[in-house]
Amino acid sequence: MAKLLIIEDDPFMRSLYDNTFSLAGFEVVLGNDGKSGLNLAKVSQPALILLDIMMPEMSGLEVLEQLKADDTTKNIPVAMLSNLGEDENKKQAFEKGAIAYIVKSEHEPAAIVTLVNQLLEKYHTAS
């Protein structure tokens, strides 16, 4: 099963998505903040990164910028997974290279698994 990196600072959210994807059979790698997330992306080379936006010190958008600026991580597809739902947030994320923007509260865990599966399929077909 595919390897996912989830970069999420909120412990409750982290454990929710860890459970969601582990139970669905994914291999899950967890990053607690932007800095550790960047390192884990390089080391673990996941099939997809799920990236939160509102995080202390380094926001998800900054992490996204750095992921896209680094040769070793720039080809890993990144989907934003945030509860910020303003159009402006989405626009910025897509401009910086995100392939999807998932608003957490809009989907039940099972629906997010479906979305991630679709993204993985699309990404693999494209590449």
Add this chain to the structure above:
Amino acid sequence: MNKTARLFVILLLGFLLLVLSFVYAHLLFLWFLLSLLLLLVGMLLLYPQGKTHISHGDDLEKERARLEAAINTLQVGFLLIDADHNLVTLNARAQAMLHVVPPLPEEYFYKDLPIINNNFTMQKLEEVFSDETNLKGMIDECILKKKPLEKREVSFGKKYFHLMLSPIVVFKQKPEVIGCVLLIEDATEARVLEKSRDEFFSIASHELRTPLTAIRGNISLIEQYYSSTVSDERFKHMLSDIHISSQRLIHIVDDFLDSSRLEQGRITFAKEVVKVDELVEVISKEYQSVAKEKGVTLSYDKPKTTVVAIGDPDRIKQIVINLVSNSLKHTEKGKVSLTVTSSEKSVTVRVSDTGMGIAEEDKKKLFTKFQKTENHTYAKDATNGSGLGLYISKLLAQGMEGNVTLEESTVGKGSSFVLTLPIAKE
């Protein structure tokens, strides 16, 4: 003028009579008296006229002082520029805003500052604004096109100004522009407010939704993966209640945020060609299970040809879902039927039901915020409790140049809601 002319004629007559009385000495003394009388009357009548001439100057002076004071006490910067790009007038507020004079107490400006500062020329005015603002270009355009212009959020140091230019047109044989007025408004505070409102939305949505998402998500996972381990039916029921309640709470938070965003024009609408017939078909299929559970028929009469509208597909979907779930909720038996039709200008999605219907006195309350109808809380139930469903749907439709209306409703027989959208021309 006529009065003055008449008076001159009287004076002239008096004078002639006087001359005649001297030339013809044999004329009666009465003539002499008469001429003197005429002269006296004329002078008396002219006197107040003369006085008016003198006071006219005073009035002009007064009028000028009044205008100057009015311009100087304006809470916006006021600048008058003539057609040759000379700065004619610069009020106190403008001088303070543009740092022409050092900061001084407000009273000083209003009372004493002349409305022109010879040290501050048009060239300097253009220089204080950035090249990006291109004030000269704006003035040229305003004078040339004889049209008002405005530019928002022009940065000036740490401040933000709102510039408004208006041509001064005089009508001789034809309209002629003799210059323009530039008004400068300090929009810094408004911008700060706007920014904090932005932050409120981000924080409110984030902080409220995050714990709610955790509650709903975990319950959802428990139900999905561990329901077989729960044998107690009461326990299962409790879990289900938590799940449904958390869903409702998330809906309410989303509705609050959506309505606020809509009211403030903060939602952007995509302008795409949307196949409405297909979109409605998808929703109809999605809601079959809900209808079946209630024992209500949900039918969709799909048109034979594709019906396309201009709008935002996600928003259209949101509106149709709201109308369909509304109807399903208020229909205990019978059916909910969906139709999609088009006319020359618009596309119509009609959601009709055989439900409880809406009383006459409740109809006008339907689309207002938080209004519950007397009979049954129609609007309230529509969105699982926020009372904003139809209000949001209407605002969303209007944002796409469409509308949501109640077409007809009879208590006990049912209702028919209609969404209209502009048609896409092929």
